[in-house]
Amino acid sequence: MFRGLTGWRPGEGRAAAAVGAATDGGGQAPAEDDEPGPDATRRVVTWRRAVLAVLGMLLLAGAAAYLQKDRIAPEVADTLRATIGDERTARVESWFFRLEDRVQKVRYRVLGAEMDPFEVRPVRVEFVAREPAREVVVWAGARRSDAPVNPDAFLPQPMQFPQTRQLRDNPEPGEGTWTTAGLPRTSPDDPLLAKTFFRPDSSRPYALVGVLLVDARRVRLHLVAGTVDPGGSRGVKGPGSIPAEDVPKLLAAWNGGFKGDHGNFGMVAHGKEFQRLRNGLATVCTKKDGTFVMGEYGRDFTWDEATMEACRQNAVLLVDGGEISKRTNEGNDTWGYVQVNSSEFITWRSAIGVTKDGNLLVAAGNSLSAATLAKALWAAGAETAMQLDINSPYVLTSLFFPQPDGGVRPEKFMETMPDGPGRFLRVQERDFMYVTLDESRYR
Known part of the structure; x- marks a missing residue:
């Protein structure tokens, strides 16, 4: 009990007592309070x-x-291509499209979706310019006195709508049925244009493809190269605009094909070669007599300097010989320009086609693959069809309604289409197509 007294100094007892008080019976310091202080x-x-x-x-x-x-999106995509390359950008796009597709599916389950892309159009009265009276020449000759001449018998027959195919067991009202409502310069009695829609994907009921039918006998198709694409990388620039004299006769305009370097699909127009025409590609060509042809370049036709005016290629045919092409599910660069399988990208897509009667089809829709776009064109009666550009905001079809002052008022063909309808009235960096009223061959 006296241990440690030898070296005892004043104050050590109190220090030891303090240490003892700060330890428990096992010589360990007790745990501090777990509650944090006000600062913590x-x-x-x-x-x-x-x-x-x-x-x-x-x-x-x-x-x-x-x-x-x-x-x-265009600026982001161009920036990515410049920094990480085309292939990696395509992979990023594929991830984005998958995510967007999932979002659309969830949104449809929760909120539903419109099942008719045209039902939002308001009822309105349109100005229609009176066309000059048509001259009918009747040759004099012997005829029965009780059989009067009917001038209408000498007029062309109205456009016959192609027979549509049913894609679903439960079609929406108006689905697959041609109508002339809300279209410029047209009426049920005088169907210059007609429209319908399809839902080609049973797993995506909200994927709507609007199809515009145009009487090819009464219009002229024009192909316009943009100021940058498709020939910018080769130093060949197009006008990128609609001539002023064509504006009063405008009926519709829509986007062209891919950028010039994305697949290097050919284009010849305005007396220039923007990209070289290649065999095996889906091609539309306009002729100097106002007609047009569509098919596989090298198999169905080739460039003819004497008769052809312009050609544009893009990927391969969606519909060939009245049947959906077996190539719609091909991967690699068939439907794009990279090794990523862009045929499966679920996104906005556009196309043009021709019916068995030779009339023009213009189609576009959301949430589509190459295969479902082809199915919609086939259902609309396409004998031949080719894909144009894809992704928003590139896909756009504009209608043009004549005005009393000689101008036109643009409207989107489908209200859900990206971008504004007046796009094609401005100078364009990318190529596009349009049709004007031309009844010189309507006999």
Whole structure:
């Protein structure tokens, strides 16, 4: 009990007592209070608020970017191609399309979707310019006195709508049925244009393809090269605009094909070669007599300097000989320009086709693969069809309604189409197509 007294100094007892008080019976210091102090609590709350604020900002930024994706997508894609290359950009696009497709499916299950792309059009009265009276020449000759001459017997027959095919057991009202409602310069008695829609994908009921039918006897098809595409990389620039004299006769305009370097699909127009025409590709060519042809280049026709005016190629045929092409599910660069299987990209797509009677079809729709776009064209009566550009905001079809002052008022063919309908009245960097009223061959 006297151990340690030898070296005892004043104050050591109190220090030892203090140490003893600070230890438990086993010589271990007791646990400190688990409750954080006011400063620690304040720091935790502050960090939680900061993290939640950042997450909220990211969520809002993501939502804003998604809502503006049609506007910013081209710039983002071009930036990515310049930094990570075409192939990696295509893979990023494929991931985005898969995500967007899932979002669309969830949205449809929760909110539903419109099942008719034309039902939002308001009823309106349109100005229609009176065309000059048609001259009918009747040759004099012997005839029965009780058989009067009927001038209408000498007029061309109205356009006959192609027979459509039913793609679903439960079609929506109007699906697969041709109508002239809401189209410029046309009426049930004088069907210059007609339209219908299809839902070609049973797993995506909200995927709607609008199809415009045009009486080829009464129009002229024009192919316009853009100021940048498809010939910009070769230093060959197009006008990118509709001539002023064609504007009063405008009926419809729509986007062209892929960018010039994306597949190097050929185009010849305005007396220039923007990209070389190649065999085996889907091709549409306009002729100097106002007609046009569509088919596989090298098999069905080739360039004829004496008769042809312009040609545009894009991928391979969607519909060939009245049947859906077996190549619609091919991968690699058949439907794009990279090794990524772009035929399966679920996105906006566009196409043109020709019926068995030779009339023009213009089609576009959302949430489509190459195969479902082909199915819609086939259902509309296409004998031949070819894909044009894909992805928003490139896909657009505009209608033009004549005005009393001689101008035209543009409207989108489908209200859900990206971009504004007046696009084609401005100078375009990318190629496009349009039709004007031309009844010189309508006999």
